[in-house]
Amino acid sequence: MSGRKQQPAYIIHRKPWMDESELIECLTPEYGKLPLIRKRASRPLPLFQELTIEFSGRSEQKRLLEWQVSGAVHQLSGSLGFYGLYINELIYHLLGRYDHNSVIYGLYSSTLHLLQHSADTHPAIRYFEKTLLEQLGYGLDWLVDLQGQSISKDNAYQYYAGNGFAVATSSTAVISGVILLAIAHNEWQAESALFWAKRILTTEINLLLGGKTLKSRELFESASQL
Template sequence: MHVDLADCVVLHRRAWRETSLIVDVLAREHGRFALVAKGARRPKSRWSGTLEPLARVSLSWRGRGDMPTLADVQPGAPRRLGDNRLLAGLYAAELTLRLCARGDPHPALFDSFATLLEILEQGAPAVVALRFFERDLLAELGYGLDLWHAADTGQAVVAGQAYNLVADVGFETADNETVDAVDGRVLIGLRSGRFELGADVRTARDLMRRALAPHLGDRPLKSVATAHAMQRLGRRSDAVETADAAHRSSEEPRT
């Protein structure tokens, strides 16, 4: 196979042999696959700094089999993402790696991923932006959620009515007291790309986790574990700073 300057996003990379990399990418027209970047870890490699995770690049490759050889890289603009938004991007990349079959093109998913990274760079809240990427990912893989109609009645989803997600069925009408039931307002927000209330964002996050769980299996996502570890570290740091401030305050001379 000979491909020249395909539009790609780098999903992940790992060391291979002494000086090379294996680079997992999502190509708009070719789907997800891995490339061998020979010599990319050498200090003076021409590809140094161009194959970072989440980078949008144009790639050329040659060869047959599961892992062709990288031939050329044309880098795009540098990616500028803060801590939370960087973790959000890595989470989206890990979902793509875990759920997308190799060599199965999904141009619409590529566009959704690229849009996610762009709006994260522009300052969009990660907890909101990710929900719409998760929605698009499930739809592209054939597991899309019907956010328009109740599965049991066929009637339109409406705000104020509770719905419960039933595996392999869809959203059925439910009582407000039903465990994990969500207001129709949340489903309308997911399909329209805009949530009315802050509480709807948190509900949508939990809902999408349940929708993804059957497809991810029991193996935890590394990006989620990293985010939780950073949150715990942040809470401990805040507690230490508070304790130090209290200690300093107690040592100040009283007047």
């Protein structure tokens, strides 16, 4: 890839690189998470805005040549900015470089829109987490239990981290089948659906992070927002 290329992109992460440059990680529909190098003195790159970028280079030494804002402007200020940082961190830590997935690109874009325009942001975050895990190949089966039986609204279940759900054999931390089915179908208005989705998805994400700490969670820890 030595010629000049163009892509829609979102800036996910950036850090200093060498003496006067920075390494940025872009989310793109065609190349997945794309690392690019650029001069640090250049104009600031906006977060949460869809850009059109031009880049060139080979292997890991691709360089950002030009960029411009091309999509909708998302004003994620205050607490919404922390939510935006959270989904950026998930993409940064969980998605491999050059792991092409246009669904994840669309998911990210639509989540930014929902964060800005929805009165309740929690369904958007839970849907993002759930769909991201599914697209990465780590999604739970919310419709079938570990014995291969369909989840029943008449049964209670226990959650086994990294595996799924089994019919409850004790009264400890049981989850109604009604709730699991609601989460499966993204019916977030169902009673306790958001509570259990947050609890379960956070556990699954922590397993994948392998001990990595998310700065956005630290910022929101006192308010229990994420």
